[in-house]
Amino acid sequence: MCSETTSTYSSKDAVICRGVGKTWAAGTKRAHEALRDIDLDVKPGEFVVLLGPSGCGKSTLLYLIAGLEDATGGQIWSFRDRVEAPSPDRSLIFQETSLFPWLTVWQNVSFGLSLRGAPESERRAIAAEALQRVGLSAAMDKRPDELSGGMRQRVAVARALAMRPKVLLMDEPFAALDVQTRARMQDFLLDVWRDSGASILFVTHHIDEAVALADRVVVFTSRPGRIKTIVPIDMARPRNLFSPEAEALRIQLTELLRDEVDRAFAEQEAFGATA
Amino acid sequence: MALAEAGGIKPAGASASGWSFPVMMGRLVDRSVVWRALEKLFWTCLSVGMFAGIWELFWWFGWADAKLLPPPHVFVGSVVDQAKFFNTATRWSIGTAMNSGPTPFEAVLITLGATTGRVFSGLLIASVLAIGMGVLIRYFLLMDRMVLPTITLLSPVSPIAWLPVAIFLFGIGNAPAIFMVVIALFFHMVLATINQIDNVSPNFINVARTMGATKRQIYGRVIVPAILPGMLAVLRLNLFGAWMVVLIAESTGVGYGMGQVIMLARNTFNPSLVFFCIFLIGLLGFVFDWLLRQAQRRILYWLPDATEKLRVL
Numbered sequence: 001m002c003s004e005t006t007s008t009y010s011s012k013d014a015v016i017c018r019g020v021g022k023t024w025a026a027g028t029k030r031a032h033e034a035l036r037d038i039d040l041d042v043k044p045g046e047f048v049v050l051l052g053p054s055g056c057g058k059s060t061l062l063y064l065i066a067g068l069e070d071a072t073g074g075q076i077w078s079f080r081d082r083v084e085a086p087s088p089d090r091s092l093i094f095q096e097t098s099l100f101p102w103l104t105v106w107q108n109v110s111f112g113l114s115l116r117g118a119p120e121s122e123r124r125a126i127a128a129e130a131l132q133r134v135g136l137s138a139a140m141d142k143r144p145d146e147l148s149g150g151m152r153q154r155v156a157v158a159r160a161l162a163m164r165p166k167v168l169l170m171d172e173p174f175a176a177l178d179v180q181t182r183a184r185m186q187d188f189l190l191d192v193w194r195d196s197g198a199s200i201l202f203v204t205h206h207i208d209e210a211v212a213l214a215d216r217v218v219v220f221t222s223r224p225g226r227i228k229t230i231v232p233i234d235m236a237r238p239r240n241l242f243s244p245e246a247e248a249l250r251i252q253l254t255e256l257l258r259d260e261v262d263r264a265f266a267e268q269e270a271f272g273a274t275a
Numbered sequence: 276m277a278l279a280e281a282g283g284i285k286p287a288g289a290s291a292s293g294w295s296f297p298v299m300m301g302r303l304v305d306r307s308v309v310w311r312a313l314e315k316l317f318w319t320c321l322s323v324g325m326f327a328g329i330w331e332l333f334w335w336f337g338w339a340d341a342k343l344l345p346p347p348h349v350f351v352g353s354v355v356d357q358a359k360f361f362n363t364a365t366r367w368s369i370g371t372a373m374n375s376g377p378t379p380f381e382a383v384l385i386t387l388g389a390t391t392g393r394v395f396s397g398l399l400i401a402s403v404l405a406i407g408m409g410v411l412i413r414y415f416l417l418m419d420r421m422v423l424p425t426i427t428l429l430s431p432v433s434p435i436a437w438l439p440v441a442i443f444l445f446g447i448g449n450a451p452a453i454f455m456v457v458i459a460l461f462f463h464m465v466l467a468t469i470n471q472i473d474n475v476s477p478n479f480i481n482v483a484r485t486m487g488a489t490k491r492q493i494y495g496r497v498i499v500p501a502i503l504p505g506m507l508a509v510l511r512l513n514l515f516g517a518w519m520v521v522l523i524a525e526s527t528g529v530g531y532g533m534g535q536v537i538m539l540a541r542n543t544f545n546p547s548l549v550f551f552c553i554f555l556i557g558l559l560g561f562v563f564d565w566l567l568r569q570a571q572r573r574i575l576y577w578l579p580d581a582t583e584k585l586r587v588l
Contacts, residue, residue, distance in 0.1 A: 068481050086485045098478035101578075102500045112486035115496070163486060 014078060014167050014199035015042040015065055021073030021224075022060050033224040034060045038074065040218065040227065042199050044166070047190075049214035050203045051253065053261050057225025058203045062169045065201065066092045078167060088112060091160035095172040097152040099144040099159070106131065106140045109159045130158040133192060150181040154188065161196060168193075170202045174209070186212050190237065207253045211246055212239060219256045222264040228256060343546055350547040350554065355379065357551045361386045361536060387555060390525065390533040391563075393449060394517045397456025401517075402510060405461050409468025414494055423469075430462035434520045442527060452532070455524035456517045467509045471502035504578055507571045514567060518560050 020038040025031045034057035042048050050058040063069045065076055067086040076083040078090060099108045107114075109130050110123035118126075131137050134154040144152055153173055160168055170189075174182045186209065193200055202213060210217045217231040231253065235245055327347040333339040334346035341349060350357070358379030408426075412418045437458045441451035475498050483497045525534025533552055540548035 066481075066485055068484060086481075086487070088485070088487045090485065092481065092485050094478050094481075096478060098476070098482045100479065100482075100497070100500070102503070111483075111496075115483075115486055115488050115492055159482075 011041070011077075012044070012079060013041045014044045014046070015040070015201065016077040017041075017061070017065070017074065018076075019074030020061070020064060020071050020076055022057070022064060022069065023072045026072055035064075035071075036073075036224040036226050038225075038227060042167070042201060044079075044199055045197050047193060047200045047202065047213055047215045049210040049217045050201065050220065051207065051210045051217050051257070052205065052220025052225065053222045053257065053264050054205055055264070056220040056222045056260070058220050059171050060225070062092065062171050062201060062203055065167070066090050066169050068092070088163040089165055090167040090169060091163055091165040092169045092171065093153075093156050093160055093173045095175050097144065097149070097156065099152055099155055101144050103144075104140075105136070105142050105144065105147070105155050108144065108155060109162050111159065112163045126162050127158075130162040131155070133161060133195060134158040134188070150177050150185060153177070153185065157189070157192060161192065164196075165198055168196075168198050168200045170200060172203050172205070175204070175206075182209070183212075187238075189213070207250055207257065208241070210253060211249050212241055217253065219253065220260070222260045223267065228260070231256075345547045345550060347550075347554075350550040353547055354551070357548050358383050360539060360545070360548055361531075383555075386531050386533060386536060387559065389531055390521055391559060393452045393456060393524070393532065394514070394521050397453045397521065398460065398510070398514060398517045400453065401457045401460035401464055401513070402506075404457070405464030406468050406506060408461075408465045409472065410494060410499070412465070412469060413472045413498075414490070426462050426465050430466060432462075434459040434523055438523060438527065441524065447527065451527070452521060452524035456520050459520040460513045460516055464509060464513060468502070468506065471505040471509070472498055474505070475501045504571075504575045507567075507575065511564060511567050511571070514563060515560060518556060522556075 017038045017040040020035060020040075021033070022035040023031055023033045038061060040048075050061065052058045060069070064071045065078070065083060067083050067090065070084075078087075083090075099105075100111065103111065106124060106127040109127040110118070113123045113126060128137065128140065131140060134157050136151060136154055136158065139147060139151065139155070144155070147155065156173070174185045177185060189200075190213065202209075204210060211233065214233050217233060219228045219231065220226065221228045231249070233249060235243075235249075239246065330339065330344075331346045331348065334341060334344070334349075339346065359382075361379060361382040408422070412423055412426075434455055437455055441454045441458070445451035445454055479497050479501055480493060483493045488496070521532070522534035522537060525532035526538045533556060537549060537552050540546075540552065
């Protein structure tokens with residue numbers, strides 16, 4: 001525990017959160033606590049899904065781990081280093097498409113390399129490799145507006161992979177896709193994950209998605225977001241999502257979430273009554 | 276390719292191989308393209324024609340006095356008569372006869388050219404200064420605190436109020452006219468630039484940050500390209516603003532210009548000349564707006580057609 005005050009941590013885990021909290025607009029009238037006392041360890045190469053009702057702070061945790069926002073309590077480490085700023089080691093993939101519309105697909109994918117002044121031939125080669133890994137070699141010279149939603153998210157994954165991150169942070173990346181596309185994207189993501197060896201932290205509010213992807217499911221409470229419980233899933237991959245085992249998991253997770261959603265609704269009604 | 280089809284890449288026409296020469300020629304003579312251009316032209320003519328027609332009707336019924344509100348066929352019909360008033364290129368020089376110098380037609384072109392030149396010089400200078408200033412204000416907190424209050428304070432000042440300042444500073448000629456255009460556009464173009472910067476998607480900025488971009492790289496490689504579409508829209512609106520201001524500026528001894536001709540028309544009580552000038556300015560403004568929209572479409576190829584979503588209602 002005393003190591004919390006130093007800037008290194010003895011564990012080699014990909015992500016370590018100790019007592020992490022976040023209060024938005026702290027010290028003002030509009031202050032509201034999004035996260036409280038988060039303790040979480042993510043092993044290298046592990047696939048962790050953060051599951052919780054909307055607005056429970058799970059995306060906030062992702063932003064904190066990415067280093068885009070500062071935690072107002074506790075500390076975060078990644079591979080022994082204290083997280084204080086964004087790093088190419090931890091790539092964040094957003095729900096909405098975040099590709100730059102003024103760049104072609106390959107330029108988007110190699111954007112991070114161009115920031116370091118890599119020559120064009122090298123950037124093209126790395127972009128080509130990353131695009132091949134997401135199965136979009138043919139789209140190299142297209143522009144983002146020529147692609148479908150699913151393809152754009154695959155390009156976003158390729159862009160993250162091109163940085164060779166050790167941790168992939170994904171904020172409901174498939175939420176805007178239709179059900180069939182999402183199922184395909186989940187399979188695709190598992191392939192990418194296996195190839196890259198990176199740890200993945202994946203935020204979702206879909207129970208099916210959690211069952212399909214996770215090594216461990218971290219279930220959040222609502223407002224302020226705390227870890228309610230962590231459910232390990234040791235089903236062999238590729239998973240049969242129609243097996244009795246998967247069904248039992250879905251029932252378990254649904255019940256865990258139902259309490260939280262009920263609580264959130266009750267709070268919203270109370271808020272409506274006072275407003 | 277199967278993947279591409281399943282994923283919904285746009286079909287052949289948009290693909291890289293589709294831009295070969297025969298295909299380009301095919302597109303140029305594409306009937307639907309020609310048809311759409313003609314259709315647009317038709318509606319433009321009808322729109323203007325309707326307006327002119329109503330005016331003509333008012334004149335025909337005798338409701339509009341031809342001396343005060345001469346209908347289009349009068350002021351456009353008297354082009355040759357009106358054009359001689361544009362022979363102001365050398366008018367102020369002592370010993371120059373009214374009929375010497377350029378022909379009336381050339382004089383009209385010279386006058387229009389001079390005014391257009393002032394509009395575009397002013398617009399260009401104002402845009403460069405305003406975008407630069409807007410970016411600096413957001414980039415450096417000190418600039419924000421030191422400069423923004425003054426800019427906000429000065430932005431509601433009418434161009435009319437700047438007119439004496441322009442003359443004090445620059446005397447007469449091109450410089451005060453261009454100064455007027457710049458000063459009239461600069462302040463609220465700065466505010467528009469800041470507004471555009473503030474509205475850049477936080478996702479774009481966060482993506483760049485997680486990839487290790489420096490502040491300078493975020494501004495240069497993300498924010499500036501991201502605000503470009505909005506800034507071109509601002510530029511279009513300010514093109515009209517520049518046309519309005521330039522006339523005020525030119526009404527004070529610039530040698531020659533549309534504003535000066537309108538002042539002449541006012542002083543000599545010549546409504547036909549006023550309306551002829553309005554007609555010319557409208558025409559020029561329309562053409563330049565069209566050109567700017569074409570440029571916008573070329574430069575900002577990634578933007579979808581924004582009117583589409585309203586047309587289907």
